[in-house]
Amino acid sequence: MDVDAIIIGAGACGLMCAVQAGYLGKKVIILEKGSKPGAKILISGGGRCNYTNLQSSTEQFISANKHFAKSAFNQWTVEDTINFFEVNGIAGKEKTLGQLFPDGKNAKDVVAMFTGLCEDLGQELYCNADVQDVRTVAEGFEVSYLQNGAAKTLKASKVVIATGGLPIPKMGATDFAFRLARKHQLHVVETAPALVxxxxxxxxxxxxxxxxxxxxxxxxxxxxxxxxxxxxxxxxxxxxxxxxxxxxxxxxxxxxxxxxxxxxxxxxxxxxxxxxxxxxxxxxxxxxxxxxxxxxxxxxxxxxxxxxxxxxxxxxxxxxxxxxxxxxxxxxxxGYDKAEVMRGGIDTAELSSKSLECKKIPGLYFGGECVDVTGWLGGYNFQWAWASGFVIAQNI
Missing domain, CATH: 2.40.30.10 (Translation factors)
Structure with a gap:
């Protein structure tokens, strides 16, 4: 086994998961298809990064199961997000309707905070790593990917799918989570552009x-x-x-x-x-x-x-x-070119609400935007990303 877990996707959910896993002494490798982590974080809120909302509750989320996110939001609250950012040097400033932005800082500072923490905690981040497949093997999972043209594989007992949704293809959006889900006969709630x-x-x-x-x-x-x-x-x-x-x-x-x-x-x-x-x-x-x-x-x-x-x-x-x-x-x-998020995604019925582990495939986790949990405009989707990343980290 190379590491405790492999996280696919270095967006909000994947980065939070890696940091929280590091706090627990767990070693992870993050595989990011793009040339740099946090691509969507960097463009959020016009580059200012509206990273949570003070009014966040399950009421501001759309899902086939509106109660699914309750457990994650109980485990990681808005207060937890605010404290986490403050402890790491980013204070929040409320704009309108409960939207919280970094005070005097921006989205680049948010990404830098996460990458700095990953480095401090010894978590490895491989960019330009285009995952081709995730296979179940005797020891857990084997992940095959291409990095700068070279075919590589990694093994771990746990794999986290945090590849995001379909919006903004030019930023590297991918349907990998849904292809993987269908390959393993997991149901996917019909997807469509949202906040568009x-x-x-x-x-x-x-x-x-x-x-x-x-x-x-x-x-x-x-x-x-x-x-x-x-x-x-x-x-x-x-x-x-x-x-x-x-x-x-x-x-x-x-x-x-x-x-x-x-x-x-x-x-x-x-x-x-x-x-x-x-x-x-x-x-x-x-x-x-x-x-x-x-x-x-x-x-x-x-x-x-x-x-x-x-x-x-x-x-x-x-x-x-x-x-x-x-x-x-x-x-x-x-369409997805101009959509901020996606609705639909991995059916929540396929996942444990307490751990976000796939019921049919133990050791496989889905978090963030690829899951059928879609927030309103105004920092809600980030709160889901942080919460789901935290929850998965406790269980990998």
């Missing part, structure tokens, strides 16, 4: 394109859930935090509802304006809440040049419907 911009095509495409670059605070909802954050109009459709959030709950063919003025009632504002003078144009009233370009675009649906006093009941009802119930039917999404 949505596209608009056809007759409405031009209307959205003209608003490209405009951002507005909205409530975006469907029959499952709602989010209040900004949306961003783009030349191909819609993006921004609330659109990314709802995308994880959207399926092709479905509509989403956008409330363009969630903290006011446009009908009440019109009545209020009428009681003062009524001479205000509807466009002037809307300009108090929106950029001029958005108001002008709404002219496709609304009588902007009418005074509020001249609006009929039917017209006020139409204004209300347009502002508070703007229905959008996206054509699709921007």
């Amino acid at each position: 911009p949505l596209t608009i095509t056809g007759k409405d495409e031009e209307w959205y394109a003209q608003l490209s670059g405009n951002s507005v605070f909205c409530e975006v909802s469907n029959d499952q859930i709602s989010f209040e954050e900004n949306i961003l109009f783009t030349h191909w459709g819609l993006s921004g935090p609330s659109i990314l959030q709802i995308s994880s709950f959207w399926r092709p063919g479905q509509t989403i509802n956008i409330n363009l003025l969630p903290q006011e009632d446009i009908s009440a504002l019109i009545e209020q304006e009428r009681s003062h003078s009524g001479k205000t144009l509807l466009s002037s009233l809307l300009n108090r809440y929106y950029a001029k370009k958005l108001t002008e675009a709404l002219g496709k649906y609304l009588p902007l040049q009418k005074t509020v006093a001249a609006l009929t009941k039917a017209e006020i009802a139409e204004v209300h419907k347009t502002i508070h119930h703007f229905v959008v039917k996206p054509a699709g999404d921007k």
Whole structure:
């Protein structure tokens, strides 16, 4: 046996697993397909790395089994993440909605913290190591990989699959976890891009394109859930935090509802304006809440040049419907190239919730994004990565 365990993937889960295993005196080797570790950590949060969320609980995660992550989150809490980062020189600073970022530092510092700890703990990291196969052998597992063109093998009694999901192929995303799972008859929940911009095509495409670059605070909802954050109009459709959030709950063919003025009632504002003078144009009233370009675009649906006093009941009802119930039917999404994460993955029914060990193949563990546990936008997916890495380290 070469080591206690082989970890495949040097992302958030794999790095945390290696460090925590090192604290327990366990020796691991990490095999990373890319030329450097932590590629997705480095681009997270625009390079600033939103590494957890103060509000994190199982409620902010999507999974075929919504209770599955409870055990991991009980074993490794948000408080544990905050303490771990602080002890290692990275203090947290809260931005909006519980999002925690490194104070005065960035994603490079986070990766450097993990690689430094791995080095201190004697954990080995092999980059440019493209794993070809994981085979069960009498002693445990044999991992074959290519490194700079040379075929190599390693053996260990435990193997950890922390290869991430399918988003951002150019960053080295791979379907290795799912190929391995299917080879061993493990069920994989259907995967799809999540936290991803949505596209608009056809007759409405031009209307959205003209608003490209405009951002507005909205409530975006469907029959499952709602989010209040900004949306961003783009030349191909819609993006921004609330659109990314709802995308994880959207399926092709479905509509989403956008409330363009969630903290006011446009009908009440019109009545209020009428009681003062009524001479205000509807466009002037809307300009108090929106950029001029958005108001002008709404002219496709609304009588902007009418005074509020001249609006009929039917017209006020139409204004209300347009502002508070703007229905959008996206054509699709921007795919894995632009998705922040993936939904679906290794079926949680195949894993022990306490250890993340594969029930059918003792000694094989799955953690991080390749598992069917998908968080909201805002640091939640990192919390799952840290927690799953910690849990696996206790058991390998």
